Amino acid sequence: MRDLAELPPQTRGLTTIVGAMSLIAVLLMVQVWLLSAALESFLKGNLTSAIPAAIFSGVIFLICLGLYLFVERIDADVRSH
Amino acid sequence: MNWLRRASSDPLWKDEFSIHTADERYVTRRQLTKFLVLTSLGMFVGNIWILIRSAFHRAPQFPAMKVATAGEIPVNGVKLFGYPTEKERCILVRTNDDRYVAYSQKCTHLSCAVYYSQENRRLECPCHEGFFSIEDGSVLQGPPPRALPRVELENRAGNLIAIGMKEG
Numbered sequence: 128m129r130d131l132a133e134l135p136p137q138t139r140g141l142t143t144i145v146g147a148m149s150l151i152a153v154l155l156m157v158q159v160w161l162l163s164a165a166l167e168s169f170l171k172g173n174l175t176s177a178i179p180a181a182i183f184s185g186v187i188f189l190i191c192l193g194l195y196l197f198v199e200r201i202d203a204d205v206r207s208h
Numbered sequence: 209m210n211w212l213r214r215a216s217s218d219p220l221w222k223d224e225f226s227i228h229t230a231d232e233r234y235v236t237r238r239q240l241t242k243f244l245v246l247t248s249l250g251m252f253v254g255n256i257w258i259l260i261r262s263a264f265h266r267a268p269q270f271p272a273m274k275v276a277t278a279g280e281i282p283v284n285g286v287k288l289f290g291y292p293t294e295k296e297r298c299i300l301v302r303t304n305d306d307r308y309v310a311y312s313q314k315c316t317h318l319s320c321a322v323y324y325s326q327e328n329r330r331l332e333c334p335c336h337e338g339f340f341s342i343e344d345g346s347v348l349q350g351p352p353p354r355a356l357p358r359v360e361l362e363n364r365a366g367n368l369i370a371i372g373m374k375e376g
Binding site: 141144145147148151152154155158159161162165166167169170171172174175177178180181184185187188191192194195198199202 | 237238240241242244245247248249251252254255256258259261262263265353354375
């Protein structure tokens with residue numbers, strides 16, 4: 128098995144992007160569940176669960192945004208080689 | 209004419225059109241990542257919308273309204289009525305001699321009208337076979353996610369008065 132450092136920069140960049148995408152996809156599933164649970168709770172008349180749901184959803188969005196910026200930086204690095 | 213062609217395994221058209229498949233995929237994956245992040249933003253906005261709705265949610269006012277007179281319907285009989293407005297259909301059931309229960313007639317799954325099944329003594333939604341307990345409106349079976357909203361009743365001098373609604 129080849130060491131990651133031996134791979135060409137573009138292949139390494141692709142691997143990073145695929146990894147980040149997978150992580151974002153998993154986070155999105157959690158966010159979908161959060162949204163549906165918050166909506167269900169709201170329709171049930173429970174108004175207190177909306178705050179933690181919004182906070183967690185915001186944190187997940189920030190993580191996704193961070194991963195996207197990370198991907199952009201990796202992409203710029205790879206292209207500069 | 210094979211001797212005119214290059215020894216490379218790549219087809220000739222790739223020389224003419226220098227498209228790098230890896231580069232193409234690279235851009236596509238970046239675009240997909242951007243799309244996923246925008247989807248995440250959309251869901252965050254959805255959560256914020258629910259939060260705002262919760263913050264500005266006011267408890268609805270329910271007027272006192274006469275629904276029926278005691279003894280008007282037989283045991284296991286039903287009466288349909290509108291509460292708090294005529295458009296919000298509800299169902300009143302007399303479960304025994306001196307007990308009456310009333311629920312919103314709108315199924316919590318997809319809003320089909322539920323009906324009372326006398327044989328099974330439960331409220332049934334004909335659309336997707338969601339069943340609700342006649343005792344408290346809770347879900348017995350099927351896809352409904354919540355119990356039926358219950359109409360609070362009071363017996364005032366032989367008149368059944370609806371005084372409010374409680375979410376399931």
